[in-house]
Amino acid sequence: xxxxxxxxxxxxxxxxxxxxxxxxxxxxSLVRRYFAPSTSSLPPLNGDDEGREEG
Amino acid sequence: xxxxxxxxxxxxxxxxxxxxxxxGLFVAPPEVFMGDVYRIMFVHVPTAWxxxxxxxxxxxxxxxxxxxxxxxxxxxxxxxxxxxxxxxTLLLITGSIWxxxxxxxxxxxDPRLTTAAIMWLAYSGYLALRKFVDVPEKRATWAAVxxxxxxxxxxxxxxxxxxxxxxxxxxxxxxALGSEMRQALYFNALAFTLLFAWFTYLRFGxxxxxxxxxxxxPPALNAGEAA
Numbered sequence: 001x002x003x004x005x006x007x008x009x010x011x012x013x014x015x016x017x018x019x020x021x022x023x024x025x026x027x028x029s030l031v032r033r034y035f036a037p038s039t040s041s042l043p044p045l046n047g048d049d050e051g052r053e054e055g
Numbered sequence: 056x057x058x059x060x061x062x063x064x065x066x067x068x069x070x071x072x073x074x075x076x077x078x079g080l081f082v083a084p085p086e087v088f089m090g091d092v093y094r095i096m097f098v099h100v101p102t103a104w105x106x107x108x109x110x111x112x113x114x115x116x117x118x119x120x121x122x123x124x125x126x127x128x129x130x131x132x133x134x135x136x137x138x139x140x141x142x143x144t145l146l147l148i149t150g151s152i153w154x155x156x157x158x159x160x161x162x163x164x165d166p167r168l169t170t171a172a173i174m175w176l177a178y179s180g181y182l183a184l185r186k187f188v189d190v191p192e193k194r195a196t197w198a199a200v201x202x203x204x205x206x207x208x209x210x211x212x213x214x215x216x217x218x219x220x221x222x223x224x225x226x227x228x229x230x231a232l233g234s235e236m237r238q239a240l241y242f243n244a245l246a247f248t249l250l251f252a253w254f255t256y257l258r259f260g261x262x263x264x265x266x267x268x269x270x271x272x273p274p275a276l277n278a279g280e281a282a
Contacts, residue, residue, distance in 0.1 A: 008092035008156050015095040015149045016076060019102065022148075023072075023250065026141050027065075030257040038264055 064253045071246035075239070083239040095153040097239055101247035102146040103171075108251060109139020110178070110209045117202030120195060129195040130262035131255075132202055133185060136178055138254045142247075143175045158222055166215040167223035174212050177205035191269050 079097030086093035112135035120128040150168065151161050162168065181201050188194035216225045232240065 008090055011092055011152050011156050012080070012094045015098055015152045016080065018148050018152070019098040019145050020072070020076070022141070022145050027250075027254065030254060030261070033261050034257045038268070 060253070060256045064249065064256070068246065068249035068253050071242070071249055075243035075246040078239040079243055083236050084233065086236075089157060092153065092156050095149055097243045099146065099149040099153060100240060101244045102142045102149060104244050105247045105251040106139050106143040106146055106174075107209060107213070108248065109135045109142065109255075110174070110206055112255070113139065113178075113181075113202050114206040114209075117199040117206075120199040121203070124192075124195070126195075126266050127263070129198070130259055130266060132198065133182075133262050134255050134258035136181055136202065138251060138258055140175065140178045140182060141254075142251065143171070143178065147171060147175060163222060165222045166219040167212065167221050170208060170212040170215045174205075174208045177208055181205055191266065 075097065079094055083094065083097070085091050113132045116128045116132035116135065119125065120132065147168075150171070154163070154168075155161050181198060184201055185194055185198050188197060213226075215221060216223050
């Protein structure tokens with residue numbers, strides 16, 4: 001390698017671990033909330049609730 | 056279609072993220088001056104790209120809401136803002152990690168970094184506002200106004216490296232990158248965009264359910280006005 005900055009893999013891995021770890025944690029929290037049982041008697045999620053859209 | 060969004064898209068997105076990581080870490084060649092440290096670009100730039108998409112969707116949905124109030128528009132604005140803030144957080148962290156070996160500092164009050172930090176703070180404030188207002192219609196209207204105002208910072212972030220003397224490099228043209236680097240960057244941008252789409256879909260569903268629960272909640276729970 002001819003680079004001015006030698007090495008640096010520690011920084012690279014740190015960045016990737018932060019990104020992948022952060023996205024995994026957020027993704028899991030979304031999945032948990034999305035599939036959690038609803039306290040409402042109405043069917044919850046995307047696209048099946050056209051009739052409830054307000055004017 | 057719903058099955059695809061719930062189960063197909065995440066499988067595709069995670070597979071793309073994994074392959075994008077492999078290409079960025081092991082296939083793309085080292086850069087002449089930065090060596091291997093530049094590989095942070097393959098996660099840093101896509102997070103910036105996706106955070107910008109989140110801001111743009113939030114802006115569009117907020118504008119739509121003000122002209123034609125709709126719970127779906129409000130839910131979409133909320134979803135895009137939250138997911139965008141998550142990616143913006145990762146953007147700032149990876150930028151800081153990249154800055155240390157290349158600039159010698161974790162953080163500096165450079166125009167690009169400062170405007171990006173302001174953007175992060177502004178959208179965090181937007182989300183906080185949504186938590187503080189209990190009345191759904193009032194919350195949606197106020198949030199739409201704030202969503203439009205905070206979007207002003209987004210083009211400033213984009214052009215900051217051209218308008219002011221910045222440590223941060225200007226936007227690279229595709230010609231500035233070798234073909235392997237360019238392909239790795241584009242693939243990672245696609246992978247992060249797919250993940251953003253899935254996250255926003257899930258978050259939109261959560262927001263819609265909360266709206267439905269608010270509509271069916273006993274009056275006492277929605278009596279923020281009376282207090």
